[in-house]
Amino acid sequence: MAKKTDRLAARSEQLAQAVVEILAADGRGALTRERISEVAGLSRPLIYYYFNSAEAVMASAFKWICERILEREQKVLEGGGAGDIDRLGDAFVPHGEAERRLYRAFFSLLPEAVIKEDLKVEAIRVHSRRRDLLAELLLDAVHAGEVRPPDGCDLDAISGLLEGAALRASIAPVGDPPRSTIGDAIRRYLRPLRAAAVAA
Numbered sequence: 256m257a258k259k260t261d262r263l264a265a266r267s268e269q270l271a272q273a274v275v276e277i278l279a280a281d282g283r284g285a286l287t288r289e290r291i292s293e294v295a296g297l298s299r300p301l302i303y304y305y306f307n308s309a310e311a312v313m314a315s316a317f318k319w320i321c322e323r324i325l326e327r328e329q330k331v332l333e334g335g336g337a338g339d340i341d342r343l344g345d346a347f348v349p350h351g352e353a354e355r356r357l358y359r360a361f362f363s364l365l366p367e368a369v370i371k372e373d374l375k376v377e378a379i380r381v382h383s384r385r386r387d388l389l390a391e392l393l394l395d396a397v398h399a400g401e402v403r404p405p406d407g408c409d410l411d412a413i414s415g416l417l418e419g420a421a422l423r424a425s426i427a428p429v430g431d432p433p434r435s436t437i438g439d440a441i442r443r444y445l446r447p448l449r450a451a452a453v454a455a
Contacts, residue, residue: 262305263305266297266301266302266305267305267315267316267319268319269295269296269297270291270295270297270302270306270312270315270316271315271316271319271320272295273291273294273295274286274291274312274313274316274320274360275316275320275356275357275360276294276356277290277291277294278359278360278363278364279355279356279357279359279360279363280356282363283363283364283367286313287309288302288309291309291312310371313364313367313374314371314373314374314377316360316364317361317364317368317373317374317377318377320357320360320361320364321361321377321378321380321381323357324357324358324361324381325380325381325384325385327346327354328346328347328385328388329384329388331345331346332346332388332391332392339392339395339396340392340393340396340401340402340438340441340442341437341438342392342438343389343392343413343417343437343438343441344420344436344437344438346388347385347417347418347420347421347437348417348420348421348424348437349421349424349425355424355425355426355427358421358422358424358425359425359426361425362422362425365378382414385414385417386410386411386414389410389413389414389417390405390410393405393409393410393413393445401442402441402442402445402446403445403446405445409444409445412444413441413444416437416440416441416444417437420437
């Protein structure tokens with residue numbers, strides 16, 4: 256049984272990488288059984304031995320993509336000092352072509368997460384974990400005196416800003432976006448309200 260589980264894990268990763276390549280290169284419309292089989296280098300019967308449908312392959316791939324993104328973001332955020340808001344750009348915005356492909360695949364499947372329950376669960380998990388990471392970093396920034404304490408609406412607004420920056424970077428033809436401007440935008444968003452409260 257352990258061998259089948261190991262083979263399933265290996266096949267899942269192989270298929271997920273194929274899905275990422277297809278979505279990143281040609282978009283959701285190109286994600287067919289034939290194309291997945293071709294890019295993964297696996298026969299269709301073998302794919303269906305492990306997964307009973309194309310939807311199951313896509314759900315498995317989306318879960319794999321979400322896990323890679325969360326691992327990457329967590330690692331970057333754990334690597335800096337307390338209150339370093341500029342790390343948000345490094346953590347949430349893809350760098351280099353391999354990361355851009357991963358994020359393009361994520362954004363290609365994200366609209367389907369609205370209607371497909373198995374994808375929705377993963378999308379909610381990513382959103383919740385990102386929000387937690389963001390709250391932790393901003394709390395450190397509050398203690399360092401960089402910004403005022405954010406509330407729930409602030410977290411959603413900043414999360415949206417970061418997701419927009421990640422989407423833009425994932426489709427940018429070349430070069431990395433200036434990530435320091437993300438930290439500057441967050442500081443500008445949180446500081447004026449703090450200043451207004453002091454003035455009142």
